[in-house]
Amino acid sequence: MTPPEPTGAGQTMGETVMLRSEWLTGLRDAAGEVFSMMLGATISSVPNPDDCPVLARVTGVVGITGAVNAIFTLRCSDAAATRLAAQMLGLSAEESAAQKFDALGEVCNMVAGNFKHKIGHGPTCMLTVPTVVMGGNYCIHSLASQRMECPVMYEGEPLWLALDIRDR
Numbered sequence: 001m002t003p004p005e006p007t008g009a010g011q012t013m014g015e016t017v018m019l020r021s022e023w024l025t026g027l028r029d030a031a032g033e034v035f036s037m038m039l040g041a042t043i044s045s046v047p048n049p050d051d052c053p054v055l056a057r058v059t060g061v062v063g064i065t066g067a068v069n070a071i072f073t074l075r076c077s078d079a080a081a082t083r084l085a086a087q088m089l090g091l092s093a094e095e096s097a098a099q100k101f102d103a104l105g106e107v108c109n110m111v112a113g114n115f116k117h118k119i120g121h122g123p124t125c126m127l128t129v130p131t132v133v134m135g136g137n138y139c140i141h142s143l144a145s146q147r148m149e150c151p152v153m154y155e156g157e158p159l160w161l162a163l164d165i166r167d168r
Contacts, residue, residue: 017120020165024148027072027161030114031152034107039087043152043159052151052158057081057136058100060108063128067121069168071142072112074104075160078134083155105130111161142166 018026028045035041046052056075064070076084078100085103086096096103109130116125144164151158 018118020146023115023119023163023165024150026118027111027115027148027163028150028152030118031074031111031159031161034110034114035154038107038110039084041087041154043154046151046153046158049151054151054160055158056160057134058104059133059140060104061131061133061140062105062108062112064112064116064125065128066126067124068116068119069166071140071144071164072108072115073140073160073162073164074108074111075162076104076154077157080154080157080159101132101134105132108132140164 028043032043035043054075055077057078058076058081060074062072064072081100081104082093082097084107085091085100086093088103088107089096089099091099109127112127116122116127142164143166145167146165147162148165149160149162151160153159
């Protein structure tokens, strides 16, 4: 298969650049596709995000750099991370507990990769190696100028998807 012709500024023919105001929808859609394909699971929107507490003990982080500079994070409970690993790897709960960090990092990598393509910057952005943080007593400081965040429900538990975007 022949790759699409470059059209300038790193874009390819047929690739539409999504407006930033639509990025949160693109992020939610990217996550939904990854969860469906890789875990056989669905995620759903939370009707009122203010009623959804952040009970995160595990956070996956992937940087996006190039035409877009952002940090993607996925925060969830320890139980959700373990369940995610079990579904992704086809393991028991006991076996998946040891794999939850790698599985969450890989899911974050796939969501961030899918997202950059959805917004029309696939070929113009690169991803960092995923990092996973365990615990709840930490702060992430970034030079972001905008934060987009939304909770989704996965297997009855909230996951928090966020983008910290840095303008040039």
